[in-house]
Amino acid sequence: MSTPSITRLADYRAPEFLIEKTYLSFDLNEAYTDVSSKLSIVSNPQSGKTSDLFLHGEQLELLSLAINDQPLSSADYQISREVLTIYNVPEQFVLHCKTRIYPDKNTALEGLYRSSGMYCTQCEAEGFRKITYYLDRPDVMSEFETVIIADDNAFSVMLSNGNCLSDSVVDGKRIVHWHDPFKKPSYLFALVAGNLDCLEDSFITQSGRNVLLQIYTEAKDSDKCDFAMQSLKKAMRWDEEVYGREYDLDRFMIVAVDDFNMGAMENKGLNIFNTSCVLAHPKSTTDAAFQRVESVVAHEYFHNWSGNRVTCRDWFQLSLKEGLTVYRDEEFSADMNSRAVKRIDGASFMRNVQFVEDAGPMAHPVRPDSYLEISNFYTMTIYEKGAEVVRMLANILGPENYRKGTDLYFERFDGQAVTCDDFVACMEETSGKDLHQFRLWYSQAGTPQLHISDSYDAERQQYHLHVRQHTPETPGQPLKQALHIPLKITLYGEQGAQDLIIEGKNYGEETVLDICREQQTIVFDNITEKPSPSLLREFSAPVKVDYDYQLQQLQQLILLDSDGFCRWDAVQNLMGRVLHEAIEGDSKEPTQDALIQSLKRLLQNFSAMDMGLLACLLDLPSEHYVASRYEKADPAAISQARTHLQHQLALALEPELLACYQALAGEVAGLSAEAMAARSLRNRALGYLMCIDKAIYRGLAEQQFFHAENMTDQFAALKAMVHAEHAHIEAQHALQAFYQQWQNDALVVNMWLQVQATKPWGDVLRDVRALLEHPAFDKRNPNKLRAVIAAFANQNFSQFHQLSGEAYQFLAEQIADIDQRNPQIAARLLTPLTHWHQFIAPYGQLMKAALDSLSQHELSKDVYEVLSKSLVES
Ligand SMILES: [Zn+2]
Numbered sequence: 001m002s003t004p005s006i007t008r009l010a011d012y013r014a015p016e017f018l019i020e021k022t023y024l025s026f027d028l029n030e031a032y033t034d035v036s037s038k039l040s041i042v043s044n045p046q047s048g049k050t051s052d053l054f055l056h057g058e059q060l061e062l063l064s065l066a067i068n069d070q071p072l073s074s075a076d077y078q079i080s081r082e083v084l085t086i087y088n089v090p091e092q093f094v095l096h097c098k099t100r101i102y103p104d105k106n107t108a109l110e111g112l113y114r115s116s117g118m119y120c121t122q123c124e125a126e127g128f129r130k131i132t133y134y135l136d137r138p139d140v141m142s143e144f145e146t147v148i149i150a151d152d153n154a155f156s157v158m159l160s161n162g163n164c165l166s167d168s169v170v171d172g173k174r175i176v177h178w179h180d181p182f183k184k185p186s187y188l189f190a191l192v193a194g195n196l197d198c199l200e201d202s203f204i205t206q207s208g209r210n211v212l213l214q215i216y217t218e219a220k221d222s223d224k225c226d227f228a229m230q231s232l233k234k235a236m237r238w239d240e241e242v243y244g245r246e247y248d249l250d251r252f253m254i255v256a257v258d259d260f261n262m263g264a265m266e267n268k269g270l271n272i273f274n275t276s277c278v279l280a281h282p283k284s285t286t287d288a289a290f291q292r293v294e295s296v297v298a299h300e301y302f303h304n305w306s307g308n309r310v311t312c313r314d315w316f317q318l319s320l321k322e323g324l325t326v327y328r329d330e331e332f333s334a335d336m337n338s339r340a341v342k343r344i345d346g347a348s349f350m351r352n353v354q355f356v357e358d359a360g361p362m363a364h365p366v367r368p369d370s371y372l373e374i375s376n377f378y379t380m381t382i383y384e385k386g387a388e389v390v391r392m393l394a395n396i397l398g399p400e401n402y403r404k405g406t407d408l409y410f411e412r413f414d415g416q417a418v419t420c421d422d423f424v425a426c427m428e429e430t431s432g433k434d435l436h437q438f439r440l441w442y443s444q445a446g447t448p449q450l451h452i453s454d455s456y457d458a459e460r461q462q463y464h465l466h467v468r469q470h471t472p473e474t475p476g477q478p479l480k481q482a483l484h485i486p487l488k489i490t491l492y493g494e495q496g497a498q499d500l501i502i503e504g505k506n507y508g509e510e511t512v513l514d515i516c517r518e519q520q521t522i523v524f525d526n527i528t529e530k531p532s533p534s535l536l537r538e539f540s541a542p543v544k545v546d547y548d549y550q551l552q553q554l555q556q557l558i559l560l561d562s563d564g565f566c567r568w569d570a571v572q573n574l575m576g577r578v579l580h581e582a583i584e585g586d587s588k589e590p591t592q593d594a595l596i597q598s599l600k601r602l603l604q605n606f607s608a609m610d611m612g613l614l615a616c617l618l619d620l621p622s623e624h625y626v627a628s629r630y631e632k633a634d635p636a637a638i639s640q641a642r643t644h645l646q647h648q649l650a651l652a653l654e655p656e657l658l659a660c661y662q663a664l665a666g667e668v669a670g671l672s673a674e675a676m677a678a679r680s681l682r683n684r685a686l687g688y689l690m691c692i693d694k695a696i697y698r699g700l701a702e703q704q705f706f707h708a709e710n711m712t713d714q715f716a717a718l719k720a721m722v723h724a725e726h727a728h729i730e731a732q733h734a735l736q737a738f739y740q741q742w743q744n745d746a747l748v749v750n751m752w753l754q755v756q757a758t759k760p761w762g763d764v765l766r767d768v769r770a771l772l773e774h775p776a777f778d779k780r781n782p783n784k785l786r787a788v789i790a791a792f793a794n795q796n797f798s799q800f801h802q803l804s805g806e807a808y809q810f811l812a813e814q815i816a817d818i819d820q821r822n823p824q825i826a827a828r829l830l831t832p833l834t835h836w837h838q839f840i841a842p843y844g845q846l847m848k849a850a851l852d853s854l855s856q857h858e859l860s861k862d863v864y865e866v867l868s869k870s871l872v873e874s
Contacts, residue, residue, distance in 0.1 A: 004861045008370045009316040014047045016054075017089075019135055019142040022186075026112075028119060028150040028193055032102050033112060034063070037132045039095045039142075053095075055084045056129035056136040059111075063098035084133045099132050106130070107780055107821035115259035116218070118194030119155075120272055122265060125315055125374045128186035139313045139417040141183040148176045148193060157216060159192040161268045163250050180268055182248065183415055185311055190267030192255045197222040201229050205247055206240045212251040217279065220744075221256065224279040227290060227671075228254065228297050235298035238332050243406060245305045254278060254297070258746065261782050261824050262378070264296050266303035273300070276747055276783055284748050287676040287712045294336060299329035305410055313417045315374045319366045319442075320420045322378075323386020327394070330387060337673050340564025341612040347539035347565055350388065352622050354380035355544070358447045359628065360835050361869045363474040367420050367442040372865035375824045381445070388542040389441045392486055393427055395512065395540060396438070401431035437484040437516060445474040448483055450515065452547040456530040463491065463527040468519045469543075475869065485515040488540035490563070491524065491531035492556060501525045512540065532556050537563040549573060551594040558598045564613050571617050574598070575645065579626055582641035583634070596652045603656035607663070612677030615684045620646060623797035632840045635801035643760070643798075650691040661685040661700070669709060676712075683716035693726040701727065705734050714738075715751060725761045739776075749776045750787040757792040764799040765807050768792050779818070782825050789814050793832040800832065801839070805846030808833060812850040816857040823860030830854075830863060834870040 023038040043049065062079065065072045067089065077086045086095075106113035111130030112121050121127070129136040146160035152174045158167075162180025169175070196216040203211045213232060215225040232254070239245045249269045260274035277296040280289060306328060307321035334342040357363065357380050364377070366386045371377055394402040405427040413422060420442050428435045448471045455464045467487070471480035490510045491498045497509035502524060513522055532553040536545050549557075549570075557570040574595045581587045599618065606614055623642055627633035650657065664682040669675060686704065689697045701717045708714035718738055721731040735752070742748035753776065757768050771777055771788050778784050793800050793811050800807045811833060819826035836847035851870055859867065 004372050004864065006370050006372055007315075007374075009314070009367070010369070012314055012316075015044055015135055015137065015140050016047045016050045017041050017135060018044050019140055022134075022142040022144045023147075024132070024144065025147040026149065026191060028148065028154070031104070032100050033119075035099050035101060035132045037095075037097045037099075037134070039097070039134070041089070041095055042092045051088050053086045053089045055086070055133040056082065056126070057084050057099075057133040058082055058129050059101070060130070060133065061100040062133075063100055064096075065098075066096040067093050069094075069096070082129075097133055101131060108823060109259055109261050109782070110824070112191065113259075115257050118192065118196070118257065120192045120194075120255065120257050121190050121267075122261060122272065123189050123267070124187040124265060125318075125378075126187075128189055131189075134186050136186050138185040138187060138311050138315065141185050141311070141415070141417060143183050144178075144180045144189060146178045146180075146189075146191065148178075148191065149173055150193060155193045156195045157192065157198070159190075159216075159253060159255065159270055161188070161190055161270050163269075180249075182268060182309065184268050184308060185417065188266070188268045188308055188311075190265070190270040190272055192216070192270065192272065195219075196255070199225040199229060201233070203233055203236050203247070203252075205236075207246060209246075211236075211247050211249070214251065215254045215256070215278065217256040217275075221275070221279050224281045224284075225256075227280040227285075228278045228293055231294040231297040232301060234294075234336065235301045235332060238298070238335065239302060239305070239328075242331070242335075243305070243328070243403070243410075245302075245410065247304060248309070252301075254300075258783070259781050261822070264300045266300040266307055268304070268308050271300045273297075274783065276750070279747060282671065282710050284711050284742065284745055286715055286751075287671075287679060289711075289747075290671060291333065291337065291676075295329050295333045298332045299325055302328045302332075309415065310410060310413045311417045313419050315371070315377070316367055316369070317419050318374075318377060319382045319386030319389075320418070320423055322383045323366065324390050324423070326383050326387035327390040330391075338610055338612045338677060340610060341616055341677070343538055343565050344568045344613070344616045346384070346387075347569075348616075348619075349380075350384055350539070350542055351628075352625050354384050354542070355447045356624055356628050356835065357381055357831075358385070358445060358474070359472070359838075361475060361837075361872060362831075362834060362866060363445045365443050365445045365477075369443075369476075373823075373827070373861045375862055376827055376865050385542055388539075392441070392541055393424070393435075393438070395486055395488075396435075396484075396514075397427060397431045397433065401433075402427070404430035435484075437482075440481055440483050444471065444480055444483065445477055446471045446480060448485060448541075448543040450485065450487065450536075450543055450545045452533075452535065452545060454533065454547075456527070458530075461525065461527055463524040463531060465489075465513075465522045465524070465533065466519070467513075467515050467522070469515060470518075475872070482516060482518045485541045485543060487513045487515050487535065488537040489513060490534040490537060490561075491527065492534060492560065493527075493529050493531050496560070497562070498524075498527060498531060510537065534561050534563060534566045536569070537566055539565050551590060555594055555598050558617070559601060564610070564616075567613070568616050571595075571598070572621050575621055576626065576629070578645055579621065579638070579641045580629070582644060583626075583637045592648065596649065599649065599653055600656055603653060603660055606660050606681065610677065611664075611681040612673075615677070615680040618681075618684050618688070627797075627838060630838075632844070633838055634840050635797060635843055636803070639760075639798035639801075646688070647691045650688040653688065654692065657685040657688050661689065679710075679712050679716075683713065683720075686716060687720050690720040690724045690727065698724075698727050698730050702730055702734070706737075711748070715755075719755050722755050722759055723761075728762075743776070746783070750783055753777065753784065753787040754791045757788050758796045760796065760798050764792065764796060765802070765810060769810075780821060782822065785818065785825055785829070790829055793829065801843055803842070805842070805849065808847050808850035809853065812854040815863065816854055816859075819857070819860050819863050823862035826860065827862035827866050830866045830870070834866060836870070 019039050021040040025036040027034040103112045103114045110127035148158040152169045152172050158176040160178035162178050165177040165179050167176045197219045199215045201213045253270045256273050256275045256278045258275050263277045264273040280293045302325050306324045312320050408430050409426040424435050451468045453466045500507040500511050554570045554574050561567045577591050623638050626638050664678050701720050705717035718734050721727040721734050815826045815829050833847050836844045
């Protein structure tokens with residue numbers, strides 16, 4: 001293909017024209033849809049004068065074009081693949097445009113498309129231009145009116161944004177008229193038409209207005225919406241209480257759809273959700289999936305303010321809405337569940353996924369400088385690291401100033417499209433803090449590393465902490481500046497946490513150190529013994545910390561630290577050391593002993609602990625995380641060491657694990673946080689026990705599988721059997737029974753596919769190829785692609801990294817095929833191959849060979865961008 005053009009932040013210009021009102025009419029026919037638009041356009045007084053109008057449009061059939069009711073001739077305009085140019089337009093006019101589109105043929109799932117007979121839209125980031133010609137950019141905000149026309153009785157519901165003005169039948173045609181009074185960019189437009197059931201409820205806002213709440217699904221799923229509805233109401237209340245944000249329209253609608261590229265979309269008043277993020281029922285949904293529904297429903301709802309009322313000026317500012325909204329949903333989830341577990345999940349996700357992204361060829365700042373295809377920038381860096389940046393701001397400012405800052409931001413920029421800088425400026429203005437250096441977090445890519453060492457002066461009773469910061473080079477950014485890094489710490493002595501006295505000021509037992517220079521030493525006074533430093537408490541910054549702990553310091557933190565993240569981090573540190581020693585062929589008994597003794601003491605005391613936290617503490621570091629610690633990683637050695645450690649721990653902790661499993665059997669029901677925590681610990685214990693080849697544990701797993709009252713327990717037992725080689729007979733039996741039981745529930749069938757694609761032993765590539773031929777698989781459905789292909793490539797480390805390189809070639813072939821239909825999903829599937837630099841020979845070379853073979857194909861812009869960046873030699 002020809003090289004696509006790069007879009008750069010530095011080239012941003014204000015729009016030359018604005019669209020004050022947008023009137024759309026959709027005529028839905030069986031084979032095609034006719035879209036008629038009337039746009040009230042004015043030239044932008046903020047911009048230079050011009051008389052040619054450029055509108056975005058792709059894959060559209062233009063039927064007619066008129067200005068102020070005067071039809072245009074072919075000499076008045078020009079159409080290219082992506083732009084419609086209209087010459088010599090007046091300063092103010094109404095453009096009337098008719099286009100024809102084919103939603104049935106839309107397999108990319110961008111714009112208007114059909115999924116299981118239902119029409120729906122996905123316009124973020126640039127899908128609206130596949131519906132009609134438009135200024136499809138977020139800084140053009142317009143008031144929308146939408147009319148949907150279809151044969152009477154064709155659809156039970158016909159929805160769009162805002163409030164419904166009328167719903168009538170004329171000459172056998174049903175006509176539904178919607179109006180959204182709030183100005184919005186085109187990416188927030190939505191339309192749905194289908195035969196759907198509706199769950200209704202209502203919410204009284206803090207100012208006393210009554211809001212109608214509706215969740216639409218296919219009839220077969222109508223019993224699975226209660227939890228999402230409860231989550232929505234909790235989120236609405238929380239946003240009023242914590243941020244003072246009230247909902248604005250008369251109704252709020254959620255629609256669930258099977259075929260969806262993303263998790264969900266915050267279209268104004270009409271959120272569209274992937275079924276996987278809204279449907280939930282205790283029989284068929286795991287606890288983890290329940291929590292995901294709660295957080296995604298909240299996330300999309302919170303966007304009504306952080307995203308919709310105040311939106312992004314351009315797509316480089318994507319983190320303005322996503323980073324802020326992820327931070328908001330994480331805090332909501334922490335308030336609803338265990339805060340410690342939620343924080344560990346967040347930190348673990350950053351380390352396992354975002355740090356890896358930040359060390360690879362796609363590394364980019366939270367506010368990128370350039371892109372070829374914006375769809376490729378819906379990344380962990382924009383979302384998760386962006387949220388960490390807002391979290392750091394909130395912590396630096398403190399709760400009161402942070403709230404004043406967000407109040408000012410929402411008030412000052414309501415109805416506008418703004419930038420990350422505008423957000424930080426509000427925080428600066430209300431707090432009086434200088435955030436000049438802090439702003440670098442938005443422009444500098446890469447994961448900062450803190451190298452920490454210490455010294456103790458017994459005579460002076462002084463403890464010195466030496467901190468050096470360093471951010472490694474990333475593509476296009478060889479030189480890095482020192483960042484403002486908030487480092488939260490506590491110092492533990494024999495008697496517990498010590499008072500922190502710095503330059504005569506007593507900060508109590510915990511404080512945040514502002515690390516702003518490349519090297520810095522902090523001196524603590526009145527320290528009576530050499531302490532164990534508890535560093536980066538609550539994961540106070542998205543950085544790597546390197547401090548050479550003694551074994552007994554780690555043991556002390558594991559058992560006594562009051563911060564959940566630091567306890568978990570201490571276990572991960574110890575496990576990481578055991579793995580490293582094994583990989584280097586230099587296993588040391590004291591390290592493994594320290595780990596086993598610590599875990600034993602925790603397990604013996606399990607009933608007194610936050611059981612969800614204990615389940616996290618028992619979690620081994622992922623292979624990806626271990627690999628990321630090496631310049632060049634040996635995947636076979638990593639997998640082998642990890643499997644061996646898991647087995648060793650199971651044997652050493654067998655009595656404690658069994659006692660814990662049995663004590664928790666039968667007494668955990670319901671969806672309370674405590675019940676979920678107990679189930680997670682019990683199932684973690686089962687997972688370990690199943691590493692031991694004994695009939696008694698296979699029996700326990702079988703019994704749990706066949707008698708489970710909920711999906712969490714049933715699926716955990718299934719996974720434990722499928723993933724244990726010695727249980728293959730029981731596993732075959734259970735897999736069959738599971739499919740029999742759940743074959744009509746698409747979301748559960750996806751779990752059935754996934755558990756097989758992630759099996760760590762046997763010829764899994766062969767199994768995966770067979771799954772692609774299974775009637776339950778559908779290559780056009782993104783959830784199925786994620787359940788089989790993405791799960792295999794991302795979550796099955798040992799099977800994906802095989803010496804033959806066959807799995808790499810398999811992935812490349814699949815991507816080439818999927819790219820023909822759905823470029824967004826194809827580009828995302830490419831991620832595991834992009835890290836070829838990270839692996840020793842021959843793995844790295846074989847991964848690169850797979851990328852080379854993919855580059856022989858005709859590729860979309862999406863895949864081309866990721867591929868070309870990955871193939872750059874370092
Ligand atoms: Zn979002």
